[in-house]
Amino acid sequence: MTTSRVTIKDVAARAGVSKGAVSLAFNHKPGLSEATRDRIFAAARELGWAPNLTARTLAGSRVDVVGLAICRPARLLGLEPFYMEFVSGVESVLTERSCSLLLRLVRNVEEEVGLQEAWWRGRQIGGSILVDFQLGDPRVAAAERLGMPVVAVGHPSLTGSLTSVWTDDATAVTQAVRYLAALGHRRIARVGGAAALGHTAMRTAAFDEAARVLELAGAWQVTTDYSGEAGARATRSLLMATPPDRPTAIVYDNDIMAVAGLSVAAEMGLRVPDDVSLLAWDDSQLCRLTHPTLSAMSHDVHGFGADAARTLFGVITGEGPGSHPVPTPVLTPRGSTAPPRV
Amino acid sequence: MTTSRVTIKDVAARAGVSKGAVSLAFNHKPGLSEATRDRIFAAARELGWAPNLTARTLAGSRVDVVGLAICRPARLLGLEPFYMEFVSGVESVLTERSCSLLLRLVRNVEEEVGLQEAWWRGRQIGGSILVDFQLGDPRVAAAERLGMPVVAVGHPSLTGSLTSVWTDDATAVTQAVRYLAALGHRRIARVGGAAALGHTAMRTAAFDEAARVLELAGAWQVTTDYSGEAGARATRSLLMATPPDRPTAIVYDNDIMAVAGLSVAAEMGLRVPDDVSLLAWDDSQLCRLTHPTLSAMSHDVHGFGADAARTLFGVITGEGPGSHPVPTPVLTPRGSTAPPRV
DNA sequence: CACACTCCCTAAACCGTTTCATCCCAATAG
DNA sequence: CTATTGGGATGAAACGGTTTAGGGAGTGTG
Structure with missing residues (x-):
C-alpha cells in the first residue's frame, strides 16, 4: 500500500x-x-x-529534536499544572522552528544522566532542557563531560557552569512573607515542595531569613511531595493547633496544594481569609476558579518554558554560557488574603 | 572536550x-x-x-520513538489535567520498553497530517497515537495511505479501519443523566467540550436521547472550549435564569469547568448541592480538593493512556486491526450531587 | 590566444549502523 | 577418505542524506 x-x-x-x-x-x-x-x-x-531527518542527522547536520526528562512519579505529573504549562511554553518556541520535543519520565537523576547521555551519543537530540535541580546535581558534570548543549532551569548556585534560566525564588518568598506581615500576620506557615529539590531549599532558607528579619511570632515550614493530598494533610495539621499556635496565614509552593488547603479550611469551619489567609504559588487558571479566589505569587510559567527553549537554541548555536533570570513571581492579591481578624 | x-x-x-x-x-x-x-x-x-540510534534507524531497524501530536492552543493545554495525565500513562508504558515520546502541538488537523507524514517518512517515529478525532477525520485516510502503525483514541465510528482505543461515552452520559433523574432532577443541563470534536458530538446526541427517553422537563446543552473561563461563563448564564427555567443539575465535560461552575454557584449565592447539583467528568485529583467535593464520572485517564500505548505496540508488532474499549467512566457520587430542594 | 577567475554543478567519500550472502573450519555421516 | 553439515564470523552493500574537492563552461584580462 x-x-x-x-x-x-x-x-x-x-x-x-x-x-x-x-x-x-x-x-x-x-x-x-x-x-x-x-x-x-x-x-x-x-x-x-x-x-529524511534521520539520514540528515546521520550525515552530521543539526538535530532538530530537544530532550526533556522529568523526574516525578508518573501519577503525580498529571496533576501538576506547572509541568504541562511549562511544556506547552517550550513547545510554542519549538514549533515555530519545526523542532520536536523528546519527552521522558525518569525515576531518578542517575537514570536521567544515563538517558541524556544515550540520547546525545545516539544523536537523538540536539540539546536538552534540564529541570528540577538538586544540590550537587550530577547532571552538571555530565553535561560538561559530554559537551552537550544544555539549558539548566534552576538557580545558578545549583547549575554550576551551565547556562541557566531561573526565577528569583528567594526574593519572591521574601515578598510573600513581607506582604502577609504587612497585612498584620505574625504567625505564618509555609507548605513547601519536595525537600530534595534545590529550589525548595532556597525557598526554605529565604522564608527563615524573612521570618527572622521581620521578627515573626511564629513561622512553620513543612515539606511535601507537591500533591493535593499532601497539601491537605499539611494544612489540616497546621490548622488543628489551638489559636495561639495556629498560623493565621499559609504560603503554598504550588497551587494544587493551595486549593486543597482552601477546602480543608472550609471543612474545618474556618473562614478564608477572615480566620486564615492562603497564598498560592505559580498561579495557574485554578486560582481564579475557586471561591474565594486565591491570592498567588503569579508567574508566567508558559513564558518561562518559552524562555528556556529560546535559551537552549542560543546555546546550540554557540552562544557562550550565561545566566538568564526571568521575571520574579509577582504577588497577585485576590480573595484569599486579608488582615487577620484576631 | x-x-x-x-x-x-x-x-x-x-x-x-x-x-x-x-x-x-x-x-x-x-x-x-x-x-x-x-x-x-x-x-x-x-x-x-x-x-547510535540514528544510524540504527537509518539502517532500517525498528524505531523506538512514538509520536503524539496534540491539537489545542498551547495555553489551554497546560490547564487540562486530562492530557498530562494521559501522557503520563503513555509514558509509563513507553518507559518500560525504553521508548520515548515525540510530542508536538499543532494548530489544526491538516497541520497534524503533514507532521505525522513527515515524521513517518523521515523514520522519526515507529508509530503514532492519534487523539481528538473529528467527524470525517483526514487522519484515517492518511494513516492508511502511509501504512503507518497507529492507534486511534476515539470511538470506532470516528476512526474507521484504524485500531482504536475508546471509552463508551454515550453510555456514560446516559448513566449520568439517569443518575440525576433518579435523584429527582427534571431540569438538567450539560456544559460540553469543543463542538468540533467527535466525542463531544456523541455525548451531545446521547444526552438528547436520554432526555427524551426520561421525558425531562428541561434539558440544555452548550459547548465550550474546555477552559475554566468558558465553564464559568456557561454556568453563569445557565444559573441566571429564573427558577422554572433554571437547571437544578449540571453535567460538565471535564473537571476544570466543574470546578469553575462550583465557584460561580458560590459567587451567586447558590448552595451546592441544595440549589444545584454539579457533576464533573474525568475526575482528576481536583474533584476531591474542592468543598463540597465534586461528584464525577470517574475515569482512569492514566490507565487509558497506558492502554493506548500498549495497543500501539500491538499494532507495530503486526497485530491485526481491532477495537479496544476501555472501561466506561463510572459514576462516583461525592458532595456536589443530591436530590433537588425544590 | 593563453591565462586566470567565476559560477554551476557533479562525483565520491562519509556518517554509524544493519543485513545478508558468503566463507572458514571442525565435526559428523557415508 | 571424501562429502555433508552447520555454527561462527566476515565483508560489503545498503540506508538517505551532507560535504567537499574538483571539473567544465563562460567571461574578462594581458
Missing part, C-alpha cells in the same frame, strides 16, 4: 541534477542558479518528497 | 571481531558464541559505547 519511499535520488533524477544539488537547494546553500533551484523544488513537490 | 565519538568500529577492533559481530551481539541475535559475545560486551563497556 505504501508508495515505495521516494528519496533524494528520485528527486535528483526528476530534476535532472545530482543528489548534491538537491541537498544544496534544500539547505538554502549557495552555489546553485535560481533556475535549477526552482526546478528542484518543483520536482520535490511533484514527488511529495521531504528530506 | 568531547572524547572523539566512539563507534561500533572501535568496539569491534577492541574485541577483535568485525562490525557485524558487534551488531549481532547488541541486538541479541543468534550466530555468536557466548565467549565472543562476552568479549564484545566487555569491550563496549570499557569504551563506554552505546549504539
Whole structure:
C-alpha cells in the first residue's frame, strides 16, 4: 500500500541534477542558479518528497529534536499544572522552528544522566532542557563531560557552569512573607515542595531569613511531595493547633496544594481569609476558579518554558554560557488574603 | 572536550571481531558464541559505547520513538489535567520498553497530517497515537495511505479501519443523566467540550436521547472550549435564569469547568448541592480538593493512556486491526450531587 | 590566444549502523 | 577418505542524506 519511499535520488533524477544539488537547494546553500533551484523544488513537490531527518542527522547536520526528562512519579505529573504549562511554553518556541520535543519520565537523576547521555551519543537530540535541580546535581558534570548543549532551569548556585534560566525564588518568598506581615500576620506557615529539590531549599532558607528579619511570632515550614493530598494533610495539621499556635496565614509552593488547603479550611469551619489567609504559588487558571479566589505569587510559567527553549537554541548555536533570570513571581492579591481578624 | 565519538568500529577492533559481530551481539541475535559475545560486551563497556540510534534507524531497524501530536492552543493545554495525565500513562508504558515520546502541538488537523507524514517518512517515529478525532477525520485516510502503525483514541465510528482505543461515552452520559433523574432532577443541563470534536458530538446526541427517553422537563446543552473561563461563563448564564427555567443539575465535560461552575454557584449565592447539583467528568485529583467535593464520572485517564500505548505496540508488532474499549467512566457520587430542594 | 577567475554543478567519500550472502573450519555421516 | 553439515564470523552493500574537492563552461584580462 505504501508508495515505495521516494528519496533524494528520485528527486535528483526528476530534476535532472545530482543528489548534491538537491541537498544544496534544500539547505538554502549557495552555489546553485535560481533556475535549477526552482526546478528542484518543483520536482520535490511533484514527488511529495521531504528530506529524511534521520539520514540528515546521520550525515552530521543539526538535530532538530530537544530532550526533556522529568523526574516525578508518573501519577503525580498529571496533576501538576506547572509541568504541562511549562511544556506547552517550550513547545510554542519549538514549533515555530519545526523542532520536536523528546519527552521522558525518569525515576531518578542517575537514570536521567544515563538517558541524556544515550540520547546525545545516539544523536537523538540536539540539546536538552534540564529541570528540577538538586544540590550537587550530577547532571552538571555530565553535561560538561559530554559537551552537550544544555539549558539548566534552576538557580545558578545549583547549575554550576551551565547556562541557566531561573526565577528569583528567594526574593519572591521574601515578598510573600513581607506582604502577609504587612497585612498584620505574625504567625505564618509555609507548605513547601519536595525537600530534595534545590529550589525548595532556597525557598526554605529565604522564608527563615524573612521570618527572622521581620521578627515573626511564629513561622512553620513543612515539606511535601507537591500533591493535593499532601497539601491537605499539611494544612489540616497546621490548622488543628489551638489559636495561639495556629498560623493565621499559609504560603503554598504550588497551587494544587493551595486549593486543597482552601477546602480543608472550609471543612474545618474556618473562614478564608477572615480566620486564615492562603497564598498560592505559580498561579495557574485554578486560582481564579475557586471561591474565594486565591491570592498567588503569579508567574508566567508558559513564558518561562518559552524562555528556556529560546535559551537552549542560543546555546546550540554557540552562544557562550550565561545566566538568564526571568521575571520574579509577582504577588497577585485576590480573595484569599486579608488582615487577620484576631 | 568531547572524547572523539566512539563507534561500533572501535568496539569491534577492541574485541577483535568485525562490525557485524558487534551488531549481532547488541541486538541479541543468534550466530555468536557466548565467549565472543562476552568479549564484545566487555569491550563496549570499557569504551563506554552505546549504539547510535540514528544510524540504527537509518539502517532500517525498528524505531523506538512514538509520536503524539496534540491539537489545542498551547495555553489551554497546560490547564487540562486530562492530557498530562494521559501522557503520563503513555509514558509509563513507553518507559518500560525504553521508548520515548515525540510530542508536538499543532494548530489544526491538516497541520497534524503533514507532521505525522513527515515524521513517518523521515523514520522519526515507529508509530503514532492519534487523539481528538473529528467527524470525517483526514487522519484515517492518511494513516492508511502511509501504512503507518497507529492507534486511534476515539470511538470506532470516528476512526474507521484504524485500531482504536475508546471509552463508551454515550453510555456514560446516559448513566449520568439517569443518575440525576433518579435523584429527582427534571431540569438538567450539560456544559460540553469543543463542538468540533467527535466525542463531544456523541455525548451531545446521547444526552438528547436520554432526555427524551426520561421525558425531562428541561434539558440544555452548550459547548465550550474546555477552559475554566468558558465553564464559568456557561454556568453563569445557565444559573441566571429564573427558577422554572433554571437547571437544578449540571453535567460538565471535564473537571476544570466543574470546578469553575462550583465557584460561580458560590459567587451567586447558590448552595451546592441544595440549589444545584454539579457533576464533573474525568475526575482528576481536583474533584476531591474542592468543598463540597465534586461528584464525577470517574475515569482512569492514566490507565487509558497506558492502554493506548500498549495497543500501539500491538499494532507495530503486526497485530491485526481491532477495537479496544476501555472501561466506561463510572459514576462516583461525592458532595456536589443530591436530590433537588425544590 | 593563453591565462586566470567565476559560477554551476557533479562525483565520491562519509556518517554509524544493519543485513545478508558468503566463507572458514571442525565435526559428523557415508 | 571424501562429502555433508552447520555454527561462527566476515565483508560489503545498503540506508538517505551532507560535504567537499574538483571539473567544465563562460567571461574578462594581458
